Amino acid sequence: MRRMAADHGHRLYGVRKGAWSEEEDALLRECIGKYGEGKWHQVPLKAGLNRCRKSCRLRWLNYLKPNIKRGEFSMDEADLIIRLHKLLGNSRWSLIAGRLPGRTANDVKNYWNTHLGKKTMLRLQALMNSAAAADYQTKVIKPRPRTFSKTLVQCMRSGQQQQQGQHFCTNNGSKSSTIKDDAVDLISGKDDDGVDKQIQWWKSLLDDQLSDQELAALASGSCGLVEEEQAGYELPQPPVDDRSGYKIYEERPKTDFTNELSFDIELWDFFTDDDQWQTSSGLIQGL
DNA sequence: AACAATTGCAACCGCAACATA
């Protein structure tokens, strides 16, 4: 019989809880520097900390561990979170975080809940559907594959940090010089290599997790081949222009983008522009 | 200025999977 709540037997009375002090952080760092990571049940004693082992582990993994990236999420990171969340569902934060160097599962989860979660998206959807956003222009956007350079894939695998001005996207003939420029090119699209490159891109991230079929589905923008539990997710198919054959997108999405896998550059600007966001939040308060 | 409401994030808790005796 499986033993329930195994931690109960080890609960200590009088152990400290709540925020960690600098002194405690120093003790934990020193302990792990000396004995290495792991054996968490021994850590409180070895470190001389009046904390439970879980608290020690969490503090190290979410805050003290070297190479943890702090600060705002980049557009690439948010894009990746949206895509992976779409693919993997709501309970795979560690898997998603595993593909974001320097980000912890807790960070990703918090980011999703505060910036990308359903509540936020519903509010945004209400805004986008409101009369204030009525003057949409319709334009034809040539669909482009999203690809990253080998450098980025290497960085993702090795957990390296991005270096200033490093090129991450392989856009044919692109003269972009920063990751942001590359990302803009990526979203607007600047090469024609088709779905194959996208498959490679996903493969580099999820090679050991997904079948070729699933990778192809992701690359083509249709997620119909994922696990059954994800069957509720279905991407709206944009209309196709008869003459060009290219898909037609609204300049801003009017459709249910809470279910949309694609990443919208204007949406990103919206999220990252405090004034715009706050004004809009005020507008739709009470919806 | 004072209080209330909201937000964002660090930390906690319960549980399941895995490891070991």
Place this chain on the structure above:
DNA sequence: ATATGTTGCGGTTGCAATTGT
């Protein structure tokens, strides 16, 4: 085979900081 110990994960909470009234 089973009981016990350990680890890791996701959902949730608590609270300080910020914003609104």
